[in-house]
Amino acid sequence: MNNTDLVKKSLQKRYLKERIFKTMGFVSIATAILFLLILLTDIIGKALPAFSQTNIELQVELSEEQLGINANSSEDDIRNADYRKVIREALLGLFPDVTKRKEKRELYSLTSMGAEFQLRDTVIENPEFLGTTQTINFLADDDVAGVVKGNIDRNLPESDRRVKNQKLGWIETLEANGQINTTFNWQFFSSGDSREPEMAGIKGAILGSFFTLLVTLALSFPIAVAAAIYLEEFAPKNRFIDFIEININNLAAVPSIVFGLLGLAVFINFFSMPRSAPVVGGIVLSLMTLPTIIIASRSAIKAVPPSLREAALGLGASKMQTVFHHVLPAALPGILTGTIIGMAQALGETAPLLMIGMVAFIVDIPQSVVDPSTVLPIQVFLWADSPERGFLEKTSAAIMVLLFFLIAMNAIAIYLRKKFEKKW
Template sequence: MNSKPDTAEIRRPSPGGERLKKRYAAERRFRLYGLCSILAAGLMLVFLVGSIVGTGWSAFLQTYVKLSITFDAEYLDPAGTGDPAQLQNADYGGLMKKNLRDNFPEVTGRSDKRKLYNFVSPNAGYVLRDMVIADPALVGKTLDLWVKASDDIDMLTKGYVDRTEAEDNRRVSNAELAWYDKLDNADRVETRFNTDFFVNADSREPEEAGILGAVTGSLLTLLITLLLSFPVGVMAAIYLEEFAPKNRWTDLIEVNINNLAAVPSIVFGLLGLAMFLNFFGFPRSAPLVGGMVLALMTLPTIIIAARSALKAVPPSIREAALGLGASPLQVVTHHVLPLAMPGILTGTIIGMAQALGETAPLLMIGMIAFIVDIPGGFTDPATVLPVQIYLWADSPERAFVERTSAAIMVLLAFLIFMNFVAVLLRRKFERRW
């Protein structure tokens, strides 16, 4: 007779089943760790972008105050001749101060007058000058005009000045608060979109500072970088991948190219300082020199990306072209290079985006200079957007803090746009073999 099997032996799990459960549990833990890592990175990114946007959005707004302005002929044209040279060189700063005293006749003390003169932007007189030069008939007239407020009053409007603090602990005095409240109660304070932030160059006055000079310098520098690095990088990649013999010398070149891609960017700045400025004598703080330095830094990235794109083209393409009688050069130029171009362009754009955000190499060649004019050529003194951000971040005024964050937002927008273009090019032209 067959005996009935022991129940305990039937239910005892096999060693293989235990190991399988452990592997599944380990896999679940690994997935959980990966998900937690992605969430942590996402939270950090949200916190970073949120802090930048939260600090910088107010820089796109500017406070204006409405004042009654008299274009007094005593200041502008005392002889009554209407001479354009006289109108050009008139004392518009004194005219602005006189109008401020007229709008606040209760201000009599010397100290209060100095504070009153700082109530509006120091460049308000230049605005009056431009108006008179454009229309000399304004001389002798009185108009209600919106005048740009100073950076301290702008910070007060945006809520960055705590009225409850002691007067000695805030930049806006009690007298200035009274003047501000007087204008605000009369609906003579207004916040507008700050167009000057996009059309002005740098300035020592935060309310007048803009990014156009830095953006123009960045574009000129990147244009030089592209013109130098793209053709040289692509030709170097084609030679190394398609024509160069495989020996110890080409291996050494490949190793050095890979090493150059990892060299700190400030080393390229030192090279540019020694070669382009000290040896060749090129102008300092110029987009020409900046573009040459960034081209040296970008070359390894473009070469590596171009070689990867060339490797991705199937050998059958080359063999078919050679079988039809094409020369090796025709094979590369007519068949391989067009198929690899999407990958090459993607790598180039990524390299240019990296160059756009570089600061250290440009500091070494003098592009840290304070530039108030918009560069008009490749040899004019200029700065770039990352260096502009660095300069503003070092300024003590609270208004420059928000402009620093706003400039970072503009820089990030450029970088995101360039990476978006790279993704579009890859999706549009990429072929899967």
């Protein structure tokens, strides 16, 4: 038997091995995609109802005597008038046979708790409405929305149903009269947190995340890039620098909650900076993202071919000029990619922020880095923990918003890499 025969004999076995390996690889990818699809369909399926808003159209009589105000009243008086009564009377007008106290309470709970503030703001904006009868679309309560959206099954026996027969009857009458309508839920993107699912919005959390990341970026990017340049281009090769290198790599693996504890001890307790503020959150997260950016920047700088440096130095550029005019621009796509990935990591982080008081109920939209605020992943956590059923869809919707920002950030990273990448 010569060598060719030996090879031929083993050939079949080798091909088989390759085929098995390829199939295994394919199956792994297919499984991963399957899990991702299950996750996404589950989240999107649950989130979709959150983007529609259920309203009840009511005719309200804004009589000047009833409210005790007129178009010339001061804004304070207009603000403090009893709008709840007006809405209640409109509801009673539709169902005049409701007389018992308990039943009335049920009836009044058809509209959201926010309806009176909605009416108040409408009147403040349009004082000419006073003394007239207006048809206004009021926000419906989350239970009504649940019935209309089909989250509460109308066919269940009454004892097992959250919305009892009487209330269901009212809702069905309103539906038959065409007084219930659904619109796109703009409020979800324009308001802060609320304890009523129908009024809760994500804007506060989005802005909180924005301010936090702004501080993180402003702190970590310059420091990390400067550190990487120094370590790669200027630092002498000695034991001390090796020691720093090891520590940076270790720091990248430290659990993030540790940074939270550090933030609590140093920034809040020692420097007495405000609790729950994006500025503290940003500093803590920048501690966390620093090693990520330093490591990415260093490898980007290392990948710039030495010939480039030598050419610059040979033409008489100083070391500083070489680095800033030639090496850094060439390394920038890698540095930016690393930075964006670090920022995306920071965007999804909750653990360190738990320690510095960002797990809080905050309704007002933050205006600056020192206003109390929360961030997107924490908003998800808070809503997931709420007893009201309506928050289930809000939770999924908030996850979708968070995923959208993560995907967008990663897409930018890929785009930058593709656009500025150079082949040496």
